[in-house]
Amino acid sequence: MGDARYFSSSKRGEIHELKEELNSPNKDKKKEAIKKVIAAMTVGKDVSPLFPDVVNCMQTNSIEVKKLVYLYVINYAKSQPELAILAVNTFRKDTMDPNPLIRALAVRTMGSIKLEQMTEYLLEPLRRCCKDQDPYVRKTAAICISKFFEISPDMVEDQGFVAVLKDMLSDANPMVVSNAVIALCEMQQQSGKRMMPLDEKTVSNLLLALNECTEWAQVIILDAITMFQPKDSKQAKEMIERVSARLSHVNSAVVVFSNGGLVEARAAVDMVVGSTLTNVLSAIKVIMKMMEKLNNTDMIRVMCRRLSAPLVTLLSQEPEIQYIALRNIRLIVQKRPIVLQGEVKVFFCKYNDPIYVKMEKLDVMVMLANERNVDVVVAELVDYANEVDLEFACKAVSSIGRIALKLQAAADVCVNAILELIEHRADYVLQESVVSMRDVFRKYPGKYEFVIGPLCENLESLAKPEAKEAMIWILGEYPDRIENAGDLLYSFLDGFFSETYAVQQELLTAAIKFFLKDTSKTNQDIVSKVLKACTDSSSNPDLRDRGYMYWRMLSMGDLEKCKKIVVAPLPRIMDTSLLVESNLLEILLGTIGQLSSIYFIAPDELIEGTKQYEEMEDYYEDQSSVEDRSQNIKAVKAAMASPRSYEERTTDLDSGSEDTSSSSSSSDEDDDDESSESESEDEETPTTATPDLPIQRFMVHPEDQKGDVVERVRVCCTSLDDVRVLRLVLTSSNGHTGLKVAGGIGFVKGVLCMELLIGNSGGVPLTGFAIQCNKNAFGLAPKLTQIAGMPDTLQPGSSVSVRVPLEPNRLNSGSPPPNHPPLLLQTAIKTNVDIFYMNIPYTLYVVFESKQMINAEQFLSLWQRCGADRQTSRAAVPSQPLNPEMVVARLRQVNLFHVNTRGSRDGASAALYFGACLTNRLVVLLELVLTRTVPQKVMVNVRTETPPLVNHMHYLIESLLQLKPATKAQQ
Known part of the structure; x- marks a missing residue:
């Protein structure tokens, strides 16, 4: 059975027994107890109460026990930082152990405990290990420096560890050199500063180490x-x-x-x-x-x-x-x-190649094709086109078309090959041939029209939207070369509304071309039918507007001018x-x-990872020093830092919120005006240069719609690209695309909701929508898996806004939230195509209790219990003057309840105290010290027993009060 027995225990009262065993004088019994603790920790049991007892077991010469204890310390150091300090002396002692394995193990563990308060105690042991006689210890110390840099980059630079790493580049041991290189490169990437010295001498040393x-x-x-x-x-x-x-x-x-x-x-x-x-x-x-x-x-x-x-x-x-x-x-x-000019045959596909390898080989074959090898390549592709794998065969046909576009001298060979394939009358080959020949006609106008006849003979075989688009384009471009072109085009009109929007648009353009080239009664009937369908019955705004444009253009009566616009010669294309x-x-x-x-x-x-939070916080910095910032991020920052009042910006948004997207489903019309905000909100706001924020919400508590001081609080739920955690077109678990989603989480009329703008950018209708969330720190989950207000079918090109009510404490993960904002709710949307996964961002206030749970007496007790050791302070400067009444009103809107106000004796400052209880019973305490100086300064002090909440709280306060970090001079 082996070590598996440690994972099978499920009896109650186990913590007390383990505590006794850990304090046993028997070494074997103590070792068994540690293994049980690690096994319980591995399966998700909370064994943090044993922290002091496990730390005491570090005093041993057994490497196996030390490894287990270090593993435990790493896991619980973040949640028990005050206890993790107890291990500092053991770390310092182990770095001087005679055994180099123990010294290296201590260094490796030091780097894995990412607590800033421990770092300063471990700098000297680390410096000593960097000069250790054993290269194994030195190479481990090099990596530890890069880990310390993640925690406190300024401290690492000030203490001269960057210079230590540079000295290691000339170390006699090649493994030390390589670890020094990797540490410097990681630090350089994180900081954006030049740290890796790359002069001739350094590169020469690196090349020497390369051989060993x-x-x-x-x-x-x-x-x-x-x-x-x-x-x-x-x-x-x-x-x-x-x-x-x-x-x-x-x-x-x-x-x-x-x-x-x-x-x-x-x-x-x-x-x-x-x-x-x-x-x-x-x-x-x-x-x-x-x-x-x-x-x-x-x-x-x-x-x-x-x-x-x-x-x-x-x-x-x-x-x-x-x-x-x-x-x-x-x-x-x-x-x-x-x-690889002469190696094209190497890329010929083998019968046992996986499909993903075959598809890549086809692309490389097209890139390597030239006048000397085109005959061999095309012959090989023709063989592939007769394979039983339809995806592979279709790609082979399209590859022949690409070669025709690439090599003018080989176009005849490629067209003849396509004609040969058309004669086999396989549906999938015919459809790809139509698409390929459409591009060939564009590339070589007037040269290969003799292929049109064979293509039109098999019109009923076209099923793919891309093939239909190509065939309709050919009909519209060459109606005079096709005997019954009008009848063929008319056959597509019978199923007009069942086609994709791309096919409908191609039909509209082809009908206009028919009429302009021949104004016969038949063509008049065709164009009238298409225009009426587009303008009266289509729900696609692009198609509808295009129909109106053509109708007005034709109503002007000057058909010659219309021909110059619609039937003008097309530019040649290239693949x-x-x-x-x-x-x-x-x-x-x-x-x-x-x-x-x-x-x-x-x-x-x-x-993305850690960069995401860095980009969000960069709005505090001087914008002139930020070069690589996306336009959407700039828009969000500008909006959040706008000097105008919240009420003014709210008015701008509300005035622009009446124009909802006409592509939305009719179910949107049933929602009230407050929920139908348009994608172009803030259009009149001069500070937000880019109107690329599909969903922006003003989350307002209903009880705060009164008073002169009350101002609405803006919490931006930006578009997918803005926070760079979602893609505009989501990719499903199996690689499908087509679902377009923007979303955010906040309160609407006091109800916690996930607001989503769901669009279909694919070519097939989407049905069977359902939504579910992954386990998370606050247990947020939809009340229903079905999406209320979602139409049964979402047609291609259309979109719909929906609200999904959320409820906390339904899917708790039992783990703390991430250390840095934004909080992300992992969400899955199921459709008939596949399951699409995304991360929906939200801010900490979303999980605050709506009722005041902390009175003044409880606040004082909790404040003292947390102590100054658990307090994080940041000095800031507001973008506009703040007074206590204004601050209390703004924070009340996000359920941060005012507990007490205390003024200084000289009246130069006022301290405001706030408390919030989260839905999972965690508590966050806040002290805001407002000065009456010019410029005004604000000291933000946060205390909590849950360290991961600190950065989220600071981010929330800085966003609500529009605070910027104070410079050293201002502090």
Whole structure:
């Protein structure tokens, strides 16, 4: 049975028994007790009452026991910070233990306990370990410095640990060097400051260490070298020669990761089967970077050919590795097409390749196709088009069309191949052929119209919306080349309202083209029927407006002018579907082998995590120093920092809230005016430059609609891109897209609700909507899984606003909330297509009790119990003068209840005390000290027994009162 027995106990009163066993003088009994504690902690039981007893067990020479105790301390240090301090002396003692394993274990644990109050006690032991004689301790200390930097970056810099890491770059042990590199790179990424020294001497030391360290250490060093900027072509050539040896590495793992963040790197490692991929790609990345400095064309050609063999070798690995290699090959080939110029046959698909590998190989084949190999490539694609896998066969047909667009000299070969496939009369082949030929007609007008006849013979086989769009475009563009074009177009009109909006729009345009080219009675009937359907019966605003535009244009009577607009010659097109935009390409080439290069998404968009809160707090800073800020974030910050009063901004919003989106479902009309706010609110507000905030709510407590001082409090529930936690078009668990969601959480008429704007941006109707939330710290969950007010069917292109009432304490996770705002409610929306997952942001006030639960006597008792050790203070300056009455009114609106006010003896300041009880019975206490100086200063003091609530509370107060951090001079 082994250690499994520790996880099977479920008896009551276990804590008391464990406490006795932990204090037993018997070492074996104590060891068994610690194992039981760790097992209970692992399965989610609360064993925090045993903290002092477990910490006492640290005084032992057993490494196994120390590891278990350290694991316990790491887990409960955040919730028991005052007890975690008890372990400081043991840490300091263990860093001087004769056993280097214990010294390293102590250092590693020190770095994992992220408590700022402990950091200052551990700096000296850490400094001592950085100079330890054992390299294992030194390399562990290097990583510990980067972890301390996450907690207190200023302290790490002031204490000179950055210089210590730089000295480690010249350490004799290559593992110490690699860990120093990784620590400096992480700190550089977090701070945005230049910390990694990349001069010639440092790079030379790194290259020397490269030959002696492990494979993953080589990856880390190569990533750092990627950031080096050679001063001339000669130096770049020398770098290439020294790194080229990595290309023949037995483990192809020395080639992937770049300088863009170890979180992403580790995620990529988990995704790859084995460590084989990384060595080769990291080396290729360095060489690609250095080739930018080469001015010798022959040298560039030689190096490109040298890159070919290792890339081809990767294609003989496992399918997962092949896929990652193929995604990176697409980037490399786009930048340097000659790298794999003569290797197209390597990418021919094997019968046992997984579908995801086959699809990537098709894309690479299209990119490598040229005049010399096009016959072989097209013949291979024709074979693929006859495969039983429909998705693969359709992609093969579309690939033939892309080659026709890419290579003018090969267009005849490609068109003949498509004609050959059409003769087989397979429905899926025909539909892809129609789409491909539509693009060929655009690229080569007047050249391949003889294909139109065979396409029109199989019109009844078209089922995909894309194929229908393409066929209708062909009918509208070439009505004079098709004998019964009017009848064919009329056949599509019978099912007009069952088609997607894209097909309907194509039908409208084609009907107008028919009429302008031939004003016969038949065409008049067609255009009248289409225009009437679009303007009278369509719920799509774009289609309706386009119909009105065409109708008014035709009513002017000048058909020649109309022809110049609608039937004008079209510009030629080119296939860019496989190309990455040039700026993004340069970014992705610097992240070869990371998730960024696999998803073709910039690292800043892919990795959010801690950056999200940093971006939210940056609105306090001088905007002139912030360069890379999205427009939506700027709009939110400008709105929150607006010098106008809350009432003025509320009036602006309410005045613009009457125009709801005409694409919303009719169920919206049943809601009151307060709930039908438009997507263009704040249009008249000069401070918010971008009207890209689909949902912004003013959350107001109903009891506060009185009094002269009362002002509405704005809590922005921004659009999905604004908080960068949701995507505009959500991707489901199986990769489907089409659900467009914006959302926020707040009070509406005193009821806690999740307000969602749900849109269908896909091509099929969405039905069967249901909603559910994941377990969370406050147990927030919908009262009903069905979404009230949601229509049975949400048509493509339409959207609807709904409210989902929420109730706390229904799905409690038993874990504390995250340390930094915003709070996120993990939500899933189920449709007939798939299940879509998202995070809905909300602010702490949402989970405040609406009734006052703390009186003055209770407040005083709780305030003293928390003590000054649990108080966090921040000095701030308000954007407009504050008085006590105004502050009390504003905080009352979010259920922060005023308990007492105390003035100073000299009358220069006033202290206001507030308390809030959360729905899960946690308590937050607040002291606001307002000065009467000019400029006015505000001291915000927060006390709570739950540390994760501190930052959320400060963020809420600073948002409500429009506070900015005080400078040192102002303090």
